[in-house]
Amino acid sequence: MKSLEELMAIREKARQGMGIRNDKHEGTRVVVGMATCGIAAGARPVLSALVEEVAKENLDVQVGQTGCIGICQYEPVVEVIEPDKEKVTYVKMTPEKAIKIVHKHLMGGEVVQEYTIGKVGK
Amino acid sequence: MRELSLNVMDVAQNSISAGASLIGITVEEQSQANTLSIRIEDNGKGMSPQQVAQVQDPFYTTRTTRKVGLGIPFFRMAAQMTGGNFSIRSQQGVGTWVEANFFTNHIDMVPVGDMKETVLLLVITNPHLDFTYTRRRDQAAFTLDTRKLRVILGDVPLNDPAVSTWLRGYLDEGEAEVLG
Numbered sequence: 617m618k619s620l621e622e623l624m625a626i627r628e629k630a631r632q633g634m635g636i637r638n639d640k641h642e643g644t645r646v647v648v649g650m651a652t653c654g655i656a657a658g659a660r661p662v663l664s665a666l667v668e669e670v671a672k673e674n675l676d677v678q679v680g681q682t683g684c685i686g687i688c689q690y691e692p693v694v695e696v697i698e699p700d701k702e703k704v705t706y707v708k709m710t711p712e713k714a715i716k717i718v719h720k721h722l723m724g725g726e727v728v729q730e731y732t733i734g735k736v737g738k
Numbered sequence: 739m740r741e742l743s744l745n746v747m748d749v750a751q752n753s754i755s756a757g758a759s760l761i762g763i764t765v766e767e768q769s770q771a772n773t774l775s776i777r778i779e780d781n782g783k784g785m786s787p788q789q790v791a792q793v794q795d796p797f798y799t800t801r802t803t804r805k806v807g808l809g810i811p812f813f814r815m816a817a818q819m820t821g822g823n824f825s826i827r828s829q830q831g832v833g834t835w836v837e838a839n840f841f842t843n844h845i846d847m848v849p850v851g852d853m854k855e856t857v858l859l860l861v862i863t864n865p866h867l868d869f870t871y872t873r874r875r876d877q878a879a880f881t882l883d884t885r886k887l888r889v890i891l892g893d894v895p896l897n898d899p900a901v902s903t904w905l906r907g908y909l910d911e912g913e914a915e916v917l918g
Contacts, residue, residue, distance in 0.1 A: 618904060618907045618908040618911055620890055622904060623887065623890050623891065623901070623904055624890055626891075626894070626898075626900045626901055626904055627890065627891050627892060627894045629900065630894040630898050630900055630901070631892075631893075631894065650747065650748075650751055651748075651751065651809075652748050652808050652809040652812065655739070655744050655747055655748050656739055656744070660744060660747060660855065660856070660859065663859055663863065664855060664859060667859065667862060667863070667902065670899075671899035671902055671903065672899075674899060678897075679862075679863060679897075680863050680864075681751070681859075681863045681864075683751065683755065
């Protein structure tokens with residue numbers, strides 16, 4: 617059984633480790649549309665994949681959720697919000713596409729054009 | 739919605755939008771009676787009696803981007819399709835309480851699905867909110883209370899990667915123990 621003692625050890629480790637994360641991503645947020653439309657279209661596995669991949673790569677990126685942004689036909693929708701940059705909206709997401717976004721966009725700094733609303737919407 | 743855990747995720751979003759700081763999720767099964775009950779309660783801003791009536795209407799929504807709001811109607815329908823029932827109570831300034839009761843042996847019963855994934859994602863994408871999750875089957879019960887974890891964690895956030903990995907394992911094991 618996972619014990620609370622284990623959690624205490626995690627706290628000690630996390631405290632020591634704070635600050636050694638990659639600061640390049642500071643302030644970057646990734647949000648997934650989790651209103652009824654998003655969830656019904658499969659947003660939960662997309663959110664799971666993002667959370668897991670960001671944790672695995674130890675990125676200092678906040679993964680969060682948002683409501684309906686009004687483009688329900690393009691759900692699941694993922695938005696990448698970086699400081700001083702234009703927001704990027706990815707549409708019709710799947711867990712596989714989300715993982716690609718973590719690697720190419722969040723880690724590589726390169727927008728995955730083919731999944732953006734500008735491309736898919738046409 | 740293909741599984742009830744997705745309805746729970748959806749209804750919990752309403753609690754978050756209502757400014758709740760504590761959200762409680764309870765899933766209880768009575769295997770002899772073939773019943774399942776799901777409750778979601780919050781300490782958000784609550785609703786007026788008129789709004790309580792309106793949220794059950796698919797053509798009412800608080801969002802400004804569309805004219806329909808299907809979250810509560812979907813959840814209510816899932817319960818009623820099994821011969822079960824649905825109720826919602828709310829008080830302004832106090833919070834909202836939603837309960838859906840299901841008959842699990844009915845042919846239209848939607849699977850509960852992965853409740854722990856719903857809970858995990860709610861916790862780690864809303865690290866400043868508190869959640870309780872109770873899963874009961876007959877005499878067995880498991881509870882997760884983020885307020886207790888927070889005491890142990892101090893300033894380490896609930897969405898710290900190591901913490902979320904621990905949480906996943908804790909939920910997996912807790913549920914497995916209850917569900918056998």
